Amino acid sequence: MKHSWTLGQKLGFGFAVIVAFAVAIAGVAVYALRSAVASKDQVISVNSQNLIAAERLRAAVERKGGAARGFLLTQHDGLLAAMRDARLDFAATLQQLREHEHVEENRKLLADIEAAEAAHQASLERLVVLRRGSTPEAAGRAFDAEVVPRRDALDQRVAAFIGREQQVLDDARRASSDSASAAITLVLVFTGAALVLAAALAIALARGLTRQIGSSVQHVQSSSAELQAAANQQATGAREQATAMSEITTTISELLATSRQIAASAQRVAEIAEQTAGAARAGDENVERSQQSVASIRQQVDQIVGHMLELGKKSQQIGGILEVINELAEQTNILAINATIEAAGAGEAGRRFTVVADEIRKLADRVGGSTKDIRGLIDEIRSAVNTTVMATEAGSKAVEGGARQFGELANAFRQIAGLVRTTSEAAREIELSTKQQTTAVEQVNLAISNVAQATKESEASSNQTLQTSAQLTTLSRDLASLIQPGAIA
Numbered sequence: 001m002k003h004s005w006t007l008g009q010k011l012g013f014g015f016a017v018i019v020a021f022a023v024a025i026a027g028v029a030v031y032a033l034r035s036a037v038a039s040k041d042q043v044i045s046v047n048s049q050n051l052i053a054a055e056r057l058r059a060a061v062e063r064k065g066g067a068a069r070g071f072l073l074t075q076h077d078g079l080l081a082a083m084r085d086a087r088l089d090f091a092a093t094l095q096q097l098r099e100h101e102h103v104e105e106n107r108k109l110l111a112d113i114e115a116a117e118a119a120h121q122a123s124l125e126r127l128v129v130l131r132r133g134s135t136p137e138a139a140g141r142a143f144d145a146e147v148v149p150r151r152d153a154l155d156q157r158v159a160a161f162i163g164r165e166q167q168v169l170d171d172a173r174r175a176s177s178d179s180a181s182a183a184i185t186l187v188l189v190f191t192g193a194a195l196v197l198a199a200a201l202a203i204a205l206a207r208g209l210t211r212q213i214g215s216s217v218q219h220v221q222s223s224s225a226e227l228q229a230a231a232n233q234q235a236t237g238a239r240e241q242a243t244a245m246s247e248i249t250t251t252i253s254e255l256l257a258t259s260r261q262i263a264a265s266a267q268r269v270a271e272i273a274e275q276t277a278g279a280a281r282a283g284d285e286n287v288e289r290s291q292q293s294v295a296s297i298r299q300q301v302d303q304i305v306g307h308m309l310e311l312g313k314k315s316q317q318i319g320g321i322l323e324v325i326n327e328l329a330e331q332t333n334i335l336a337i338n339a340t341i342e343a344a345g346a347g348e349a350g351r352r353f354t355v356v357a358d359e360i361r362k363l364a365d366r367v368g369g370s371t372k373d374i375r376g377l378i379d380e381i382r383s384a385v386n387t388t389v390m391a392t393e394a395g396s397k398a399v400e401g402g403a404r405q406f407g408e409l410a411n412a413f414r415q416i417a418g419l420v421r422t423t424s425e426a427a428r429e430i431e432l433s434t435k436q437q438t439t440a441v442e443q444v445n446l447a448i449s450n451v452a453q454a455t456k457e458s459e460a461s462s463n464q465t466l467q468t469s470a471q472l473t474t475l476s477r478d479l480a481s482l483i484q485p486g487a488i489a
Helices: 007-074 077-100 104-133 136-285 293-401 404-482
Strands: none
Touching: 007 077, 007 104, 077 104, 104 136, 104 293, 104 404, 136 404, 293 404
């Protein structure tokens, strides 16, 4: 599986490589510096000290020779002590050179110097003895003949050793300089290689990061464009939904007004039914009083017929209103279903709207059921009205036929009273149903108002989402222009 490096990992890798290069350069520099310092220390501590010791040998030889010449002239014993001190210094210096010298040729030169110094010392001791028993001229001739050649031999060996040490010192200096130059060259080579590798790594990282960030910017641009399109659709849908909610609110308001009119009509029907019942009872009492009341009864019958016809018309009006209510309930149910679908598409923001839509659909179902019940009652009222009209017409014919039919008319009035009671009960039920419907419509109106408010909030949220998506698109373009200048127009 191919491993995909993140931006932080790539930067960390680049930084780690640069640190590794820096550590390597520092290590090489420390090594070169230590090598150069070691060479310089070798020159200073060993070769220079050996050369100084060799000069001390020469000085000791000079002091010893000077003391011997002085003794030949003055025979002072203090000069013999100075000569011994100079020889002790010579021996100590020679021993120091042996301890620090490891080159075989130089050690051989030291051995020759020691032998030459011993021969020179032996000749000096013989000259001291000769001087104590002879004249200065004899001692001087012996000094020139024996001591001077051996002193020259000693000086030559010391000079040879000093020249050898000087050559070793010069070679050590050249080696130290060469070591320092090599160290500088090595540091420069490592630094150049590190710079080249760091530049190559920086170019590779820059290209890789540019490709990665450019790809991410393209994804962001595509996503922001899709988000902007979705936000446009959502804003359009929210505006359409707000318009639909406004229409629903208007329809519900009309339905509420119609329900109140139906309630008022039902109340009037109930009052008319009560009046009809009272008239029927009064007519039944007047039938038994006298024949002179026939005209009045016929008048009442005519009134009853008129009221029944009016009741039939009212029933027809109520039926028409119920058809309108039923149609409004069906439309409300359809709108509630559409609102549920739109709310489901809206996601989390439309959850409250879904609950409200369900309540609207339930209320619409209840309204439809109530209209069916009312329609049945109205059919019963129409049947009762028709029966009442027929009965009153028959009673009117019976009144015109004579007093013999007063009993039948009384029975007919009793039937009318019973039917009027039924009509009154039906009117009360209609009134109660219309009051319940009015309450339900008011609840629906309140729910629709809440839905309209939620729709406005959803529209505002959609507009905010649209603005955010537009800002995201602008930011992605700016980032792309920073990564690849001129790539985006």
